Amino acid sequence: MGIPISFGRRLVAHVSLLSLILLGVSWMWADFSSFPPLETWSMILGYLSFILIGCTLLIGPLQSWLPARWMAINLSIRRDIGIWAGLTGLLHVILVLVLFESEPRLMILQENRSEKTDGWLGLFFFASSDLTMWPSPNWTLAGVANYLGLLAFFILLALWLTSSARAEKWLGGSSWKRLHLANPWLFVIVLFHGLIYIHSIKGEPHTFSDMLVFAAMIWVIRSISFIQRAFFRKR
Template sequence: MIAGYLSFLLIGLTLLIGPIKSWLPGRWTAACLSIRRDVGIWAGLTGILHVCLVLILFEGEPKLYMISDTRPDQTGGWLRLFLYAPPESGVWPIPNWSFTGVANYLGAIAFILLLALLCTSSGRAEKWLGSSAWKRLHLANPWLFLLVLFHGLIYIQSIKGEPHSFSDLLVFAVVVWFVRSLSFGRTVLKRRW
């Protein structure tokens, strides 16, 4: 979970660097963009670490105390993150639409988006994709942040375990939203005057 929290924080920082850059003198632009790219790469690497550790833990030992689903589980390993095979269904597992299952689906979508952003975080990828397509892809970063936020909030609600609480994620999300909104408002006012 630490790797997941760290990835969430780093994704949020990438969203904060843009507004902060706009408040600094122009000579800082190149440095801020370089820092944002590096922070984004670290966000991707910690996100991959989080997913790898979760998959390893769900393959066997140690047993996770946080999964409190009372339904019998007939699927094995990490597949039970996404599938549920009730006894009456025979062999065909069905999607896990429990609270935790929905969090896992959100996490999987976020992971795919995170991989796309990570794989295209170089100047070479930007040239290969073209500036317009690359920018459209990287404008998905706020959506990634929201997916990870909801993934985390649902997990916190489903495990109901201390020391985790909604405020762990929500306070940071509100700060990111506030700074970005403030920067947006400042930019709009600047352009109107």
């Protein structure tokens, strides 16, 4: 018999997650103090969304090592973490669009803005000298990072909007599961989006290890869990 999920338990989970997010913001703020405040919020929220998405990928493997009666509460915790991953990710995107639409602009290194279209569209397109021509796609490294971020945004939005039990019932169990199988792909896309920015666009305090160590840890834990399940299933 599983552990029942009450409103009070969900409330405690959300308050705890919000407290951890605020703690993470306060911990990282000093490292980003050289950036304008809105940009600092944008970058920190992006990092936190990446971490929370990764945490949702750990719930399944951890559940395989816990008693079966914990399954309901673990699934509830994964859903709550996913909600906050979506919220922090969407706030990150909104702040990026605001920063590119008005002052202050993002502090971007190694990028030529002279040929870009105005506003947030400059993230994705180069302006054409011929006014009758459509803007051309931005296939620079920065542009690829932006396209990956846009793809991640749509996936994250779809997962976030369907994170409730009502949405699961409306979509049907099998369709809902197929949609949420995109979660590992979302993590990989966000990982490459962040790595490109760290490598060629942003400078310190970003480093590859910020994201790669966490991604490697998730890969190892999920791999061990997969091998264990396959071994016991074969037996």
